[in-house]
Amino acid sequence: MILKKLPYLFVAALLVSCSSKQYELIDDGIIVNIKQNSKTDVQKVRIQVLQNELIHISATPDSEFPKDSTLIIVPGIKTVPFTVETDNPDSIAVVTSKLKVLVSKANGGVNFKDKNGKTILKEKSRDFTPIEVEGTKGYSIRQIFDSPADESFHGLGQHQADEFNYKGKNEELFQYNTKVSVPFIVSNKNYGILWDSYSLSRFGESRPYEQLNKVFKLYDKKGKQGSLTGNYVSNEKDVANIERAEESIFFEDIKSIKKLPENFPLKKADVTYEGEIEAPENGTYKFTLYYAGYVKVYLNNELVVPERWRTAWNPNSYKFSLPLEAGKRVPLRIEWKPDGGKSYCGLRVLTPQPAEEKDNQVWWSEMNKKLDYYFVYGTTTDQIIKGYRTLTGKSQIMPKWAMGYWQSRERYKTQDEILGSLKEFRKRKIPIDNIVLDWNYWEEDSWGSHKFDKNRFPNPQGMVDSIHAMNGKMMISVWPKFYRTTDNFKEFDKKGWMYQQAVKDSVRDWVGPGYVGSFYDAYSGGARKLFWKQIYDNLYPLKIDAWWMDASEPNVLDCTDMEYRKALCGPTALGSSTEFFNTYALMNAEAIYDGQRSVEPNKRVFLLTRSGFAGLQRYSTATWSGDIATRWEDMKAQISAGLNFAVSGIPYWTMDIGGFCVEDRYVAGQQQYDKGGKENADYKEWRELNARWFQFGAFAPLYRAHGQFPFREPWNIAPESHPAYKSILYYTNLRYRLMPYIYTMAGMTYFDDYTIMRPLFMDFPKDKKVQNTSDQFMFGPAFMVSPVYKYGARNRSVYFPEGTNWFDFYTGKYIKGGQQVTVDAPYERIPLHIREGSIIPVGPEMQYTTEKKADKIVLYVYMGQDGKFSLYEDENENYNYEKGQFGKIDFTYNEASGKLAIGAQKGKFNGMLKNRKFIIVAVSKDKPQAFNYDAKGKEINYDGKQQIISLK
The missing domain is CATH 2.60.40.1760 (glycosyl hydrolase (family 31))
Structure with a gap:
C-alpha cells in the first residue's frame, strides 16, 4: 500500500x-x-x-x-x-x-x-x-x-589531538578550554x-578510558607486580628525592593531583614513571595522555609520544594506539617535567573495541x-553543510571589518596601552581593523560589574571614540562570570539565576587574593535578557563594536573532574547540567545576538566565543581555539582543528596566532633581547614560529593575533629589518588586497551556505588521496594553502589534487595535478597555489577594510579550465542584505574560446559603484605570470553593462 x-x-x-x-x-x-x-x-x-x-x-x-x-x-x-x-x-x-x-x-x-x-x-x-x-x-x-571500510568522518567541532579523519578513532564530546564539541559529522558516503x-x-x-590498573597487570621497574615505579627528582637543594609505587598514572584534576607527593616542589622536577604493562587480550589498545609541562612516552622501548608541552594550568590531551599481545609484558616509561606548582599528568587506556562497535x-x-x-x-559536502544550516540556521554575514586584521593581547592593562598600540599600527602603516580589550579592565574585586577601573581607564568613552577616530573597531571581553559582591551578581541571584555551587564551596579564582563568584544561568530566558540589559546599561552606550564571550564552556573552575564540573554549572533552568552540559555557549550567544538586534536591529552583531555548539552560526558568532600553546605541534594541530570545525557547519573560526600560553624559554629569550638586543636560539625560534603562524593565519576565516607575553604586535616580534616582520607585513597587506575575494566568500556563507576554510576533499571528492590530508586546505575556490609547521623548514611536501592543474602564486609556474611535490618555502613565504579556472579580484592597498572602494580591481584569470566568480558587495555593517540590498558582478571564463565575460551589474545598494576599472591579468601554462599588485593587463572601463574580453 x-x-x-x-x-x-x-x-x-x-x-x-x-x-x-x-x-x-x-x-x-x-x-x-x-x-x-x-x-x-x-x-x-x-x-x-x-x-x-x-x-x-x-x-x-x-x-x-x-x-x-x-x-x-x-x-x-x-x-x-x-x-x-x-x-x-x-x-x-x-x-x-x-x-x-x-x-x-x-x-x-x-x-x-x-x-x-x-x-x-x-x-x-x-x-x-x-x-x-x-x-x-x-x-x-x-x-x-x-x-564500510572506506568511509571517512569529519567534523565533531574542534579538538586538539591533531586528528582529522575520525574513522576508527574516538572523541569525547564536551566543552573545555581549547576543546569545542559540535555533534555533527560529514561522511564521504554522501x-x-x-x-x-x-x-x-x-x-x-561508547566506553570511557580506564586507568591503567583497571586494564593491565602492572609491574614496577624491579619486576614486582601491582604497580609502576614513580621517581620524583627535585632540582632544588635540600629536597629529598622520592621513589614510590604508583597503582595508576592519574593526576588529571584538582582532586586527583592531591595524590602526588605532598610538599614536593614539582616545578621543573624530573618525574619518571616506569615499569611494565601486561595486556589481558590481543588487539589494539587506545591510549589518551593528559599532560601539563613537558612529557614523553616510551612503550615497548619505542618513543610513541615525542616531547609535548602545555602550560601547568591548562592541560591538553593526546591520543595514540598500539597493538599488544595477551600475557606479554611490555616496558612503559613516562618522562614528565612539570611546569608549575600544580601540574597534571595522566595515562589512561581502552581495551580492544568490542566487535559490534569496531x-x-x-x-x-x-x-x-x-x-x-x-x-x-547530499552528493557534495557543501550540500550536506547546506542541509545542516537549513536545520540549525543560516550563517550571518559578518561585518566587513571582521575580515581584516585584529590585534589582541593578554592584556592591554591601561587605556594608554591600547590606544598606543593602535597608533603604532597607523604610524607604521600596518593594516588593522579591530583592537581588543581583554579581561580585567574592571577594578580587581569587581569582575562582572561591567565597569572600568578609573585609575587605568579614566575615560572609557574617550578611549572608544579615539579608536573610532583612528578608523578602528573595538571588541571587549565580557564574561558570564560575576563576583558575589557586585550589584550584577546580586540582581541575578535575587531571581535565582546564578549557579550556586562555587559560592557554597567558596571557590576562589586566581586574581589577587582570590575572589568568590560564579556564572549566570544562560538557560533561563529571563537571565539572558538580564545579561544583555547589564551590558546595554554599562557598555553598549560607549559604542563598542563587538563582544568577546570568554570562558563560555562555562569554565567556572579550571581542571576539575567531570562530576564537579557538572555541579558547578547547574542545575540549569531547563534541567540538570548532566542533561544540558554542552550548550551553554549557544545560549549565551543568543543572549547577546537577540539583545543587540532588539535595540539596534540594523547593526551587524559580532561575537567571538571560546566555545560553541550546533547552531552557533545563526547568532553571528565566531569561535576561536582557546588558550593553545606556543609550540610547533600546536600550530600544526590548529590546521586540522580549524578544518574539522569548518566541516561542522560553522564557517567563522580563528586562533591565537603565535599561541596563547608561552614556554618560559621564549619569555626568557624576549627578556634577554630587551636587555641587550641579542637574539638567542630560543628567541630566534620564537620569531620564526610567529612568522609561520601569521602566514597561516592570514588564510583563516578570521585573522587575529593574541597571547601572553611576549607581545604579538609585529614590532614586538621583530624589528622592521627582520624577515619575520617583513613576512607579517606582506601577508597582512595581501589579506587586505584580497578583500574583494574574501568579502565575497563572507557573502557566500549566507547566500550559498558556503564554507571559507575548506578541507581538500570538499573540492576534490574523487581524489581519494585527500580524504586524510590535514595540513593543506583551500581558502575559498582559488587558493590552496600549505602551512609550514616545522622549525627551520625551507621547503615542504605538497600534494596537488588531481582533476585540475595548478599555478604557483608567486611565480606563475604551472604544476600538474595528481602528484606530490617538494616545493620551496623560504622563511618569508608560505606555499600558495592557485587552481586552474580561478578568477581572483585584487583590490586597492588599504589600512582598514572600508578605507577605499574597489573602483580599480586587478582581475587575475588562471586559464586552463572554465572558471567563474561572482563578486559580492553590500553596505558592509548592516542587515540590508537580508532585504535584497546588495550587488553582484558575475565573471565567467570559457577555456575553449579564451573569452572572459564580465556580466551586467546585478542588484542595488546605497553606495554601489556605477563605474570602475578592471585590469585583466591572464595566467596560463604558456605565459606564466607572477602575482603582482601592479601587473600589466587589459584595462576595461566598466559601467555596469556586460562585456566580453578575449584573453587569447
Missing part, C-alpha cells in the same frame, strides 16, 4: 484502516510501533520528513514520545510531500523525491536509501539505559551504524548526522529524554 501525505484530519481518519496499529501517520511523517521484549527495547520510532534530503529520527522505549523540544533546530522548516510504502513484509518506508527511509517492523532499525535503492546508511543497533538525575528520568543512549543531544557524548567509542559509526550520550538525530543527504 502507498499512502501520500494528506491533510491532517483526513490522515487521522485513515489511521485504523491503513496502519493496523503497526504505524501511525502524522502530519510530517510516521510513528512505527515495535513490540518490546524488554522495557529498554525501543517501542516507538518516529520518522519526520523536513525536506526531501532532511530526515528526523526519534526513538523511545516509552509508550509515548516526550514533548518535543530542541535548542539547536530552527522553527518553521517547511515540510515537503512524501509517501508511505507498506508492501514490504519486513519494513515500512517513507519516501521523498531523494530518499527512501525504511523502518524494520521487527526491531525499529532504520535504513536510509537513495532514490535508486542504494543503501546510504543503516542502523546496526541502539541501546537505552535508564538514568535518573535530580529527580528527572532519562536514558543513556548508544546508537551504532554500519560503516550524508551527515546531526546528533541532537546536549549531554556528555562520545563518538566512535570500525562502525558509534554515538553515545549520557542523558537524553529520547533518541534524536537528523540525517542530512
Whole structure:
C-alpha cells in the first residue's frame, strides 16, 4: 500500500484502516510501533520528513514520545510531500523525491536509501539505559551504524589531538578550554548526522578510558607486580628525592593531583614513571595522555609520544594506539617535567573495541529524554553543510571589518596601552581593523560589574571614540562570570539565576587574593535578557563594536573532574547540567545576538566565543581555539582543528596566532633581547614560529593575533629589518588586497551556505588521496594553502589534487595535478597555489577594510579550465542584505574560446559603484605570470553593462 501525505484530519481518519496499529501517520511523517521484549527495547520510532534530503529520527522505549523540544533546530522548516510504502513484509518506508527511509517492523532499525535503492546508511543497533538525575528520568543512549571500510568522518567541532579523519578513532564530546564539541559529522558516503543531544557524548567509542590498573597487570621497574615505579627528582637543594609505587598514572584534576607527593616542589622536577604493562587480550589498545609541562612516552622501548608541552594550568590531551599481545609484558616509561606548582599528568587506556562497535559509526550520550538525530543527504559536502544550516540556521554575514586584521593581547592593562598600540599600527602603516580589550579592565574585586577601573581607564568613552577616530573597531571581553559582591551578581541571584555551587564551596579564582563568584544561568530566558540589559546599561552606550564571550564552556573552575564540573554549572533552568552540559555557549550567544538586534536591529552583531555548539552560526558568532600553546605541534594541530570545525557547519573560526600560553624559554629569550638586543636560539625560534603562524593565519576565516607575553604586535616580534616582520607585513597587506575575494566568500556563507576554510576533499571528492590530508586546505575556490609547521623548514611536501592543474602564486609556474611535490618555502613565504579556472579580484592597498572602494580591481584569470566568480558587495555593517540590498558582478571564463565575460551589474545598494576599472591579468601554462599588485593587463572601463574580453 502507498499512502501520500494528506491533510491532517483526513490522515487521522485513515489511521485504523491503513496502519493496523503497526504505524501511525502524522502530519510530517510516521510513528512505527515495535513490540518490546524488554522495557529498554525501543517501542516507538518516529520518522519526520523536513525536506526531501532532511530526515528526523526519534526513538523511545516509552509508550509515548516526550514533548518535543530542541535548542539547536530552527522553527518553521517547511515540510515537503512524501509517501508511505507498506508492501514490504519486513519494513515500512517513507519516501521523498531523494530518499527512501525504511523502518524494520521487527526491531525499529532504520535504513536510509537513495532514490535508486542504494543503501546510504543503516542502523546496526541502539541501546537505552535508564538514568535518573535530580529527580528527572532519562536514558543513556548508544546508537551504532554500519560503516564500510572506506568511509571517512569529519567534523565533531574542534579538538586538539591533531586528528582529522575520525574513522576508527574516538572523541569525547564536551566543552573545555581549547576543546569545542559540535555533534555533527560529514561522511564521504554522501550524508551527515546531526546528533541532537546536549549531554556528555562520545563518538566512535561508547566506553570511557580506564586507568591503567583497571586494564593491565602492572609491574614496577624491579619486576614486582601491582604497580609502576614513580621517581620524583627535585632540582632544588635540600629536597629529598622520592621513589614510590604508583597503582595508576592519574593526576588529571584538582582532586586527583592531591595524590602526588605532598610538599614536593614539582616545578621543573624530573618525574619518571616506569615499569611494565601486561595486556589481558590481543588487539589494539587506545591510549589518551593528559599532560601539563613537558612529557614523553616510551612503550615497548619505542618513543610513541615525542616531547609535548602545555602550560601547568591548562592541560591538553593526546591520543595514540598500539597493538599488544595477551600475557606479554611490555616496558612503559613516562618522562614528565612539570611546569608549575600544580601540574597534571595522566595515562589512561581502552581495551580492544568490542566487535559490534569496531570500525562502525558509534554515538553515545549520557542523558537524553529520547533518541534524536537528523540525517542530512547530499552528493557534495557543501550540500550536506547546506542541509545542516537549513536545520540549525543560516550563517550571518559578518561585518566587513571582521575580515581584516585584529590585534589582541593578554592584556592591554591601561587605556594608554591600547590606544598606543593602535597608533603604532597607523604610524607604521600596518593594516588593522579591530583592537581588543581583554579581561580585567574592571577594578580587581569587581569582575562582572561591567565597569572600568578609573585609575587605568579614566575615560572609557574617550578611549572608544579615539579608536573610532583612528578608523578602528573595538571588541571587549565580557564574561558570564560575576563576583558575589557586585550589584550584577546580586540582581541575578535575587531571581535565582546564578549557579550556586562555587559560592557554597567558596571557590576562589586566581586574581589577587582570590575572589568568590560564579556564572549566570544562560538557560533561563529571563537571565539572558538580564545579561544583555547589564551590558546595554554599562557598555553598549560607549559604542563598542563587538563582544568577546570568554570562558563560555562555562569554565567556572579550571581542571576539575567531570562530576564537579557538572555541579558547578547547574542545575540549569531547563534541567540538570548532566542533561544540558554542552550548550551553554549557544545560549549565551543568543543572549547577546537577540539583545543587540532588539535595540539596534540594523547593526551587524559580532561575537567571538571560546566555545560553541550546533547552531552557533545563526547568532553571528565566531569561535576561536582557546588558550593553545606556543609550540610547533600546536600550530600544526590548529590546521586540522580549524578544518574539522569548518566541516561542522560553522564557517567563522580563528586562533591565537603565535599561541596563547608561552614556554618560559621564549619569555626568557624576549627578556634577554630587551636587555641587550641579542637574539638567542630560543628567541630566534620564537620569531620564526610567529612568522609561520601569521602566514597561516592570514588564510583563516578570521585573522587575529593574541597571547601572553611576549607581545604579538609585529614590532614586538621583530624589528622592521627582520624577515619575520617583513613576512607579517606582506601577508597582512595581501589579506587586505584580497578583500574583494574574501568579502565575497563572507557573502557566500549566507547566500550559498558556503564554507571559507575548506578541507581538500570538499573540492576534490574523487581524489581519494585527500580524504586524510590535514595540513593543506583551500581558502575559498582559488587558493590552496600549505602551512609550514616545522622549525627551520625551507621547503615542504605538497600534494596537488588531481582533476585540475595548478599555478604557483608567486611565480606563475604551472604544476600538474595528481602528484606530490617538494616545493620551496623560504622563511618569508608560505606555499600558495592557485587552481586552474580561478578568477581572483585584487583590490586597492588599504589600512582598514572600508578605507577605499574597489573602483580599480586587478582581475587575475588562471586559464586552463572554465572558471567563474561572482563578486559580492553590500553596505558592509548592516542587515540590508537580508532585504535584497546588495550587488553582484558575475565573471565567467570559457577555456575553449579564451573569452572572459564580465556580466551586467546585478542588484542595488546605497553606495554601489556605477563605474570602475578592471585590469585583466591572464595566467596560463604558456605565459606564466607572477602575482603582482601592479601587473600589466587589459584595462576595461566598466559601467555596469556586460562585456566580453578575449584573453587569447
